Amino acid sequence: MEFYDNESMFELGSKMKVRVEMIGGDDPHGGGFRGGKYPVVIMDDVYKDPDRIYDFVNTLPVPLSNCNYEKYYGNRITIDNFIGNENFLNTLAMLLLHKLEMTDMISYDTATNNNQFCVNIIHNDKEHGVTGTQRKESYIPHSDPSLITSILYLNKDDELETNGTGIYRHIKSDLVGYPQDDLQQDWITDCEKKGGAPIDNSTMRMKKEVLENAPVELKYDECIFANNDEWELLWESTGKYNQMVSYMGGMFHSALFDIKELIDIKRLSQVIFWNFVPAEMPPMGINRPVISPRNVMGETLPQVN
Numbered sequence: 001m002e003f004y005d006n007e008s009m010f011e012l013g014s015k016m017k018v019r020v021e022m023i024g025g026d027d028p029h030g031g032g033f034r035g036g037k038y039p040v041v042i043m044d045d046v047y048k049d050p051d052r053i054y055d056f057v058n059t060l061p062v063p064l065s066n067c068n069y070e071k072y073y074g075n076r077i078t079i080d081n082f083i084g085n086e087n088f089l090n091t092l093a094m095l096l097l098h099k100l101e102m103t104d105m106i107s108y109d110t111a112t113n114n115n116q117f118c119v120n121i122i123h124n125d126k127e128h129g130v131t132g133t134q135r136k137e138s139y140i141p142h143s144d145p146s147l148i149t150s151i152l153y154l155n156k157d158d159e160l161e162t163n164g165t166g167i168y169r170h171i172k173s174d175l176v177g178y179p180q181d182d183l184q185q186d187w188i189t190d191c192e193k194k195g196g197a198p199i200d201n202s203t204m205r206m207k208k209e210v211l212e213n214a215p216v217e218l219k220y221d222e223c224i225f226a227n228n229d230e231w232e233l234l235w236e237s238t239g240k241y242n243q244m245v246s247y248m249g250g251m252f253h254s255a256l257f258d259i260k261e262l263i264d265i266k267r268l269s270q271v272i273f274w275n276f277v278p279a280e281m282p283p284m285g286i287n288r289p290v291i292s293p294r295n296v297m298g299e300t301l302p303q304v305n
Ligand SMILES: [Fe+2]
Pocket: 142, 143, 144, 149, 253, 302, 303, 304, 305
């Protein structure tokens, strides 16, 4: 029998630094500058002992194939209910809800039972990899069903030239995300109202229609590192070791990597899909409804962070 001490392994660092960057940009339809509308949370030095997590993740066996996940580049390990520790999850949940301005949207009780804690490994495996077309879906900007998605980078800073996460605006529809439920939609509209560019439900409906009617072609041969005709890169992280980046899960995002680098080395990250009970729902109880974080197959677009 093997055990690991999750209480000490996932202990938060006492020097953890938290900051918020407000991202956005020019309205591509001439509506003026709308920068600083959407918060992204960046936490540095998250783990007290990140090397311990690195060693743990880096030595996990990699599955040869991914059930239902052929759309992902490389192979992925998802460990459901892989609880960091209660303090880790509760502290981060409170911080993120506050910093992402979501505290009035959810009924906070405890975060520990309702989140998916994943280990993500991307590598360029010629023998066991998926087909070229399927691979292309991996790095097209997409929206997650989770209210918040966090990614914590676990490659040491000298291991990869290119690493991180991009957040995008779909230019034609002017949407910074595809809202997959009312919470996500409310959050986007709230953010946009605050900046003086009012958006009502009919505008949001129209934007979603434009998005849904815009074919997402698998035409990119690599991650989108700069603006193009279809996507505006609003913000990007550099994939710093022991840094966690968190954003509203429905915002368009994708992993940033150079697949040519990932032949002999793995891209290592931890992903947390945070879900909470909406504020209008009844508090903890036997029949309390829960937003499932495992609605992967229901996603409109692929999911890699
Ligand atoms: Fe994702």
